[in-house]
Amino acid sequence: MKADRKPPTQPTTPNIKIPELLSPAGNWECAKAAVENGADAIYFGLEQFNARMRAQNITTAELPKLMAYLHLRGVKGYVTLNTLIFPQELTQAEQYLRTIIAAGVDAVIVQDIGICRLIRHLSPDFPIHASTQMTITSTAGIEFAKNLGCELVVLARECSIQEIEKIQKQLQEKQTSLPLEVFVHGALCVAYSGQCLTSEALGGRSANRGECAQACRMPYELIADGKLVDLGDKKYLLSPQDLAGLDVLPELVKAGVTSLKIEGRLKAPEYVANVTRVYRQALDRIITELDPPKSPLVRGTLNSELDPPKSPLVRGTLKSENLNLVPPLLRGVRGDQNVMKQDQKTNINKVGDSSDRYNLEMAFSRGLYTGWFEGINNQELVHARFGKKRGVYLGEVTRISQDKISIKLQAPIKPGDGVVFDNGHPEKQEEGGRIYAVETKGKETILTFGKRDINFRRIQVGDKLWKTSDPELDKQIRQTFSGENPQFQRPLNLEIHGELNQSLIVIATDELGNIVQVESAINLVEAHTKPLTTERLKEQLGRLGNTPFSLGNLTNHLTGELMLPVSELNRLRREIVTQLEELRQQPKRWQLNSNAKLSELLPTKKPSSLTNSNLIVLVRNIEQLQAALESGITTIYCEFENPKNYQTAVKIVRKFPNLQSPIPSPQSPKIFVAPPRITKPGENWILQQVRASEADGYLVRNYDQLEFFAEQVCIGDFSLNVANGLTADYLKNRYNLARLTASYDLNISQLEDLITSCPTDWFEVTIHQYMPMFHMEHCVFCAFLSEGTDYTNCDRPCEKYEVKLRDRVGTEHILQADAGCRNTVFNGKAQTGAEYVQRLIELGLRNFRMEFVNETPEQVSHIISLYRQLLQGEIKGSQLWRELQLQNQLGVTRGTIR
Template sequence: MPSLPPDTTPELLAPAGNWDCARAAVAAGADAIFFGLPKFNARLRADNFIEADLVELMDFLHRHGVKGFVTMNTLIFTSELKAAEEQLRKIAAAGVDALIIQDLGLAKLARTVAPNVELHASTQMTITSPEGLAFAETLFPMERAVLARELSIKEIERFHAHNTESLDLKTPLEVFVHGALCVAYSGQCLTSESLGQRSANRGECAQACRMPYEIVVDGEKRELGAVRYLLSPQDLAAVDLVPQLVKAGVKSFKIEGRLKSPEYVSAVTRVYRKALDATISDSESPITPSDRYELEMTFSRGLSTGWFAGTNHPYLTHGKFGKKRGPLLGTIIDCGPGWIRLGNLTGVPFTAGDGVVFDAGENRDLEQGARIWVIEGDRLIFHLTYSGINFDRIKPGHTLYKTSDPKLDSELRRFWQNTRPAEKKTPLHFVVTGQPGEPITVAAAYAGRTFSESSAMALLEAEKHPLGAEKLAEQLGRLGDSSFELGSLDNRLQGNCHIAVSALNQLRRALVKQLEDAAAIKPEPPKITTTHRDLLPAVTRSATSTAPHLSVLCRTMDQVSSALECGVETLYCDFEDPRRYKEAVALVRTSDSAIHLATPRILKPGEMGYLKLIEKAAPDGLLLRNLASLHFYKDRHDLKKIGDFSLNVANPITAKLLMENASLDHLTISYDLNIGQVLDLLAGAPPEWFELTLHQHMPMFHMEHCVFCTFLSKGTTYKDCGRPCESHVVHLRDRVGQLHRLQADVGCRNTLFNGKAQTGARYYEHLRAAGLSRFRIELLDETDDAAKTIRAYQDLLSGKSDAFDLIDKVHALEKLGVTEGTLAEL
């Protein structure tokens, strides 16, 4: 690979949850760090920095040539816009280099009130295709887009391939290369919100993906032995793929881990520093077995290359454990009270004091672990009293994993605590002028200005050794502890000149003082008088109330028939196989109803054909679920276009951006909002823009990972799995016994739906009073009860029944119960 020009040199981006992690990242060679503040960041459980740290932290980073990026990667509610604006202004004033943002409205606000701070689209923005990025670029210019973690290298390459076609993408790309993988698409996981009102889109993920589940197939529990962690992927380690990713056009290489230790940050950052430096210099990979051991030992649930190499579902998610594991040591071949003997050794080193865990294929909450006390020959000895191990439970055939290496931890701690990375110095380009009989003048350019100093005495005629470039560089280059270094020197002296060395030194000191005084003056950020209020839409209240309108989302043809039987005016169809959309359209055409077809929730490079298929079905309108579909249909003004919940509309600025730039007719309110936040949104934007889902089974995990393929087939992809999703009804049972329906879509992506239905009926009158007139119910697997559910909500909207009657009816219809779910206020 040829050497890269400076403007495309890859960047290594490390996580920092606190000061120690920031120091560790700098010591290990990071080009930039990303960190959060107490508000508006997706890792609220990290230590995080506070606003008072910003100036000191940025000064520390910039002195070492490292950039600092602040994560504001959560959704912003209407009532939070003022506080978010204040934080943006403080970030800009502190000299932060970039903002990593999820919320589209917040990104627009940041571009407006903090224009000097780079804008990076978070992976939470769910950019999965070139078309999605193209649409985001129409909203605001960005300096970086962090792509979804589910993309392969071949798919990433297609972003740059499109630059030679019609999209002309301008935004540099960033990808995660190491660390924990979320099983759900970032920005599309509603599990924590649905089960406990702890939204992943608000930094409160409860990590339900790391919990054990049972799989229930056609009503019967399927025994999977030790496999229980059906939704917990192995961690990502793409260190061997760095050259391919650089070639694919990746600008920034991001390490996950703001909840991790400084030892983890040290180890991972320095390994990837080696890999990137070798790629940039076109050298052989310098990564050693010791490096790989450090990556696995500091934190891993097993390491994989994620989705970079393409789809292989069982490889990514084996289901055997969900917590940190570390490397496998071997298999127990003999054991007794207080000791074990290992076979099938993997070559991973171990010694007394190391921590280990015994894998007996049992519930991971019950598994045993301890530190090795002594090693005697080929036997590992554990203290009978203090280890706490019940050796009656340890059997030959169990495996042993190494979970802790105190010696490595100590070495890494010494590394980041004792390494003193060189401070970055600004190169100066000196120009020296003068001639005998005149003062000597030294000038240097800095920060767009030219500074100069002249000697108090005149130059003399040299008798023997005239001043040359070498002598001048020697004396003027002695910049010591200053923040400058000699870059180049242009000697323009005329004649044979001589001056005392002391005069040159005095000249240098005076010039450096000028430069340092100038460097100490921080440029004032531009005065931005625009506020978030200037970005809000105009709101006018209609004197007359619009009659309520009920739409129904159907997932089967039988449900479509039920909706037509009930006289529903607007139907949405969300079928696993979009080829059946034509059949649904034909059926609806026999009625006075209108039909809108839903796009897939995710579209990856090369999948725009699904949208063309939907278009050919000739619907009345579209339910658009991602940025790519907004781009694809942006000029289709003959179709009704409704933006769905997955666009994450949580505030009026986001709503205005999408309504205007995608030419939408309506927007679905984000499922992350409770009733108070919904009412705030309706007060801050025209209520007629919005539709609210009043009844549904919340779509929790939406994932590239296919549970059907992984645990119900011997295949690795849709090509050889036998498609068990088409022949079986599958639920996952969680730790509290609740069943949740699992379904696949056209792209073989899985959605796990909450087993309990959610109803907002109790808030209906409040919503009507706020001006909302459009309501939706979403059916899941209802069959005979579909019409009864629809009629119950029709009666509510017509005034024939109240919320209490409806809740009683729906409760009787729903096998697994009903809840107010995410709409309820805590």
């Protein structure tokens, strides 16, 4: 039976809750590695609809068994359904969700707005977690998720601790709340999750569909005003160091974060075990520091009812020894420095030590850094020297002789360890191998390799050496989750009652609040030699070695000196374990509406009420705006770096006489202006500047803007990720949007499905654009064209240079900054959907959009002229394609719509 939990007594540190530790699991072995090293929950994908489709993933058939295993061990299991769902997939997604809910999964992690709606339609109580793919960066975003029925929000990785605290304060002021989760460790995406279209643009593999091709980890050259900028060995301009929040863990706890998420569903079980273990022990040290004599925290609440004796680990007992290898005094590659330096942050809150860092670097490291947690530092986020795993930095080569190299060692090394030599060209094949012998001479260490293992002609003095493999560490880590017996155990509290000539009664409570009561089959008798003292009871009832439990607090209420045979005590102990295991493995019983139908949520189809096709043009400077007006365009969007210039743009449009246009228009032109794509706490001043333009309407990009511009005419932009009718209906009708821009993840078939599943008047489709690939907090201008760390001291190179990033095949991608100092990398080749326009017109679509980036006014006029002819049926899409191929020096591709 379930016991009613008593409220915990007040801890010495008020209002502090220890967050859940959430670990990744790409397969069963990873799940076990997480459980045995102290994870409170794991997240995993199934065969479909998850953002790590390259992972092995759990199968749907395995789901009930996995959930029973997790719940037995006191661990929650969350399924990732964190991709966009296309119209033809909705029926399949519905059945998929029914299976997940019925299996007793603890929550599902969701990106798609429509899927949130579908889940709530199927079940009123099944927990939804808003994925980081929803790009939530503010209080408005959290409220948006809450209105969808979400019970937890995973914030964007770009949120600093200060911003998290500000969000929490704003939520309190609004008397609303929602638990917050943050990524605390792992690969750091350079682009905002849910806003990266790079893989889609370059290879048709969308990150919003779980198929990221990791173009950010590739080398790029920096071109400023047409000239190559010499950055030395810095080539990986978009590859951030890996996130490591260990040093700021106390600050995250104090900020009230509910869940700490470790990235890594593509990683091996050794990685999962290693990283989980480090953060488990770090959190447990924080618990001890907050309330030393008190008991464990259960699922994030200080609970002084539980008091496991002699246990330094609060949420359970790690049976294997700590991994105490000698660590390096190094942290991460920083800015212009070629070696890593020790973190000097020392205060009473520091929880990580050098052995922790060693383990994390050996698990996987491109350099470890706190990411955006401590604010923006563009000099440190991206060191740009490599974009792949390195490990622990050992030092520079000082001498080379025969099969030996000498080095001034900065970290431990031993025979059997694997190393790689770094000569500044990670894109080429690098030399590496295993150490055969280690010898110390003075300040130098001499490393010997096996014969013919290394080509010493390819190694030079000054090359950097990295330890990439530590077999001894791997062996120790693997032992933490090998075998069948549980190694991480949860505390079990016992109360013992009984009197002479009566049964002995044991009441057992686990950390989840399950409670069982067992009675002895033999009455207690008077003890002549070995009475049942508290110590004796602990000895016999605490023999829980092969179970999920360890003995927590034992309270002895026996009256007098009494005795019971050891065999009966053993039976009671086994019965307690059996009953608790049965209780824990029972699946969660969520409500599931068997009568709910997907069709009840879908919008009603209506034929288009529009007759003429409308060509919409987005411009990015005043000159392009003038060219669009003179070409007779009557719907113009402006996206300028500086919102102050919108007032000028609006005045130009309002004063523009239609009679001056070579193509007379029956109506006055309308101007819509666009705020930046991301809005963070404290950035409403930007939105106020945008609204001060008093434009005809606004191109809204995020949840803050849906709220801020609610009283104005608004168009929903592509960044809202409208990929199905459920999402379209919610945004269109709840927020009274004039139109929606179809997601750029849709190909022509999926696009047809979308616009035919809803009233076609709802949509506009972008048919000409430079795909906005990376949208990122990382400022390339600041990082590589200044010595500054952020906008306060960078001297604004974004206003001085025209910058492009040249990739490995020679394409030069356009880089631009916005008012929030965020950067967008636009594909260097324009994409056209011209060949599908006639088909879309036949389906009833009337609003077609084209976007310009850096074209001259002459190019703008010419391209508009071609698309106008296309919409009027004067030329075919293939003719337009050929014309642009000949005339546009920047190049044009058929794009992602195909």
